[in-house]
Amino acid sequence: MSFDLNSYLGIHTQALGLRAQRMTVLSENLANADTPNYKARDVDFRRVLARADDSMHLITPPLARTNPAHLPAGGAAGGVAQTLYRIPHAPALDGNTVESDVELAAIGDNALRYQATLTFLGGKLATLRSAITGE
Amino acid sequence: MSLFNVFDVVGSAMNAQSTRLNVTASNLANAETVASSPESAYHAREPVFATILDQKDGAVHGVRVLGITQSQADISKRYEPGHPLADVDGFVYGSNVNPIEEMVNMLSASRSYQNGVEVLNTSKELLLRTLSLGR
Numbered sequence: 001m002s003f004d005l006n007s008y009l010g011i012h013t014q015a016l017g018l019r020a021q022r023m024t025v026l027s028e029n030l031a032n033a034d035t036p037n038y039k040a041r042d043v044d045f046r047r048v049l050a051r052a053d054d055s056m057h058l059i060t061p062p063l064a065r066t067n068p069a070h071l072p073a074g075g076a077a078g079g080v081a082q083t084l085y086r087i088p089h090a091p092a093l094d095g096n097t098v099e100s101d102v103e104l105a106a107i108g109d110n111a112l113r114y115q116a117t118l119t120f121l122g123g124k125l126a127t128l129r130s131a132i133t134g135e
Numbered sequence: 136m137s138l139f140n141v142f143d144v145v146g147s148a149m150n151a152q153s154t155r156l157n158v159t160a161s162n163l164a165n166a167e168t169v170a171s172s173p174e175s176a177y178h179a180r181e182p183v184f185a186t187i188l189d190q191k192d193g194a195v196h197g198v199r200v201l202g203i204t205q206s207q208a209d210i211s212k213r214y215e216p217g218h219p220l221a222d223v224d225g226f227v228y229g230s231n232v233n234p235i236e237e238m239v240n241m242l243s244a245s246r247s248y249q250n251g252v253e254v255l256n257t258s259k260e261l262l263l264r265t266l267s268l269g270r
Contacts, residue, residue, distance in 0.1 A: 016265075020138045023261070027141045027254050028195040031148030033247055034155075035184040035198055100250055111257045118264055125269040 008128070011049070012120045018048055019114040025083055026110060030103045037095035041083040042106070048082065138265070140196075141258040147187065147197030149251040154200050155182050155244040159237050166232040169213075171220045177230035179206035179237075206231055 006013070022043045032038040088097035162179050170176040185201040188194070208231040216225030 017137070020261075023258060024137045024140045024144065027144045027258070028197065030247075030250050030254055031144045031151075031198045032184070032186050032195065033148075033250070034152075034243065035186050038186050041195075100247070104250065104253065107254055107257060111261055114261050115264060118261075118268060122268055129269075 009121060009124055012117050012124070015049060015117045016114065016121065018043065018045060019110055019117060022110050023107070023114070026103055026107045029086075029098050030100065030107070033096070033098045033100050033103070035096060038098060039096075040086040040088065040098045040103070042086050043082070044084055138258055138262050141254065144195075144197040145251045145255050145258075147199060149248055149255075151182070151184055151198045151200050152244045152248040152251065155184075156241065156248070158182050158203060159241045159244065162232045162237050163234065163241075165230055166234055166237075168230050169218070169220055169227040171222045171227065173210045173212070173228050176210045176228040177232065178210075179208070179230065179232045180204070181206065181240075208233070 022045060025041055025043055029040045029042075086097060086102075088099060089102070090099070091097050158180050165177040168177040180203050182203050183201045184198050187196040187199050189196060210231050211229040212226050213229060214225055215221055215227050218227045221227050
């Protein structure tokens, strides 16, 4: 009987990576809250994670890039997740679409979910440990 | 690990905001400065922010100060023949600093800076919890 740590930890490792990536995107938004013409971005978490899940189970074959000028076909779990532009509630006159309160709320939400994923992973590792030690 | 990128991004934002605070302080300090010609009078300065963009994939890496512009608003002219800096006609030229604008600028910059600190703390917390995973 073989044991695969990756499949044991499941989707949570991918989720953790995506949460960390989303954290970067959100912090970029907040960093550019006063930059003229900056458009706020975000990651469509559900879609990217679904794609990561697919690639884990090898349902969708990866698209080959035969020419360096080709655009990458978005958000594989290993690469950079595809970012989409946010639709602002009240865009600023200077063309900036960052709303600090929205970004801060999203960062709080994202941090909480990151910690939830960490807890899941911690639980899995604890289970593994108790199986190994057999106490 | 993309959570470390957050530190770079937020660091660039805090750097830019502190430049903005610095410029605001300079403007407020020179609000009452007078000169003997409109050209040498103090013109209010303002930093211009721009996104640090990756030319290859369009990814954002934070914010930078593109440059510092000088306000082209009208210079105030006062008749003070007794002033040591008065010109031949007895006029002195004040600055075009608008203290109300500067105070608003200062508030905005300090709030953005605080947001940066907030995100930095959240990311640090998440990283620390990730490091203690499986303990």
